[in-house]
Amino acid sequence: MKIHVLPSGPIQTIGYLLTEAKLGEAVLVDAPGGILDKIKPLLEKEGCTLKELWLTHGHWDHTQDSAKVKRETGALVRAHRADQNLIETPHLMEEFMGAKMGLEPVVVDAWVEPGDRIKALGREFEVRHVPGHCPGNVLFYEPAAKTALVGDALFKRGVGRWDLPGGNYDLLAKSIREQIYTLPDDTIVFPGHGPRTTVGEEKTGNPYVSMDPLHRPE
Numbered sequence: 606m607k608i609h610v611l612p613s614g615p616i617q618t619i620g621y622l623l624t625e626a627k628l629g630e631a632v633l634v635d636a637p638g639g640i641l642d643k644i645k646p647l648l649e650k651e652g653c654t655l656k657e658l659w660l661t662h663g664h665w666d667h668t669q670d671s672a673k674v675k676r677e678t679g680a681l682v683r684a685h686r687a688d689q690n691l692i693e694t695p696h697l698m699e700e701f702m703g704a705k706m707g708l709e710p711v712v713v714d715a716w717v718e719p720g721d722r723i724k725a726l727g728r729e730f731e732v733r734h735v736p737g738h739c740p741g742n743v744l745f746y747e748p749a750a751k752t753a754l755v756g757d758a759l760f761k762r763g764v765g766r767w768d769l770p771g772g773n774y775d776l777l778a779k780s781i782r783e784q785i786y787t788l789p790d791d792t793i794v795f796p797g798h799g800p801r802t803t804v805g806e807e808k809t810g811n812p813y814v815s816m817d818p819l820h821r822p823e
Contacts, residue, residue, distance in 0.1 A: 614638035638669035661756025663691030672709035688741030737777020738765030
């Protein structure tokens, strides 16, 4: 399995294209603006068909190209139901942002739940619910590749904002400790923004969420 790291859109949100050339299949994790033009040549080069689009959460910068990707590739869309309004009625985000961003609604084909096992690319991915940045933020964990695609829950030496509608620091910290920090330390964390990191690095060095449940950032 190859993981293509594709920063896209106005704020360089990262979409991840997972390809398995032996099977001719691919999965896209998040769909920031302009990503369709980036994945098309990769799919052609590797002889892969995009089978699914997995949304880590419903914020506009992660969903901007979702409708276009689904329309042009026929990919099945998965997301968490807690973000249904953001994904299927994106004008709600435009109202909050105070700007028209040309967002199209996209219908989710399959709602994921914590503990789900998704079979794709000849592998099995575990779904974990990590709310606090956004109510429906989920991660997709593949143990064989020691990989977790976490959306905006956790960054290298940082965490997702909790001051947006539906955000809550205490919930985010609890989610990170229980759903991310419980993964093996050598798990590679692929966030929605910025460089990759590992679970072990963040457990010992993240200034926002330590292993201490009484810790709060200054």
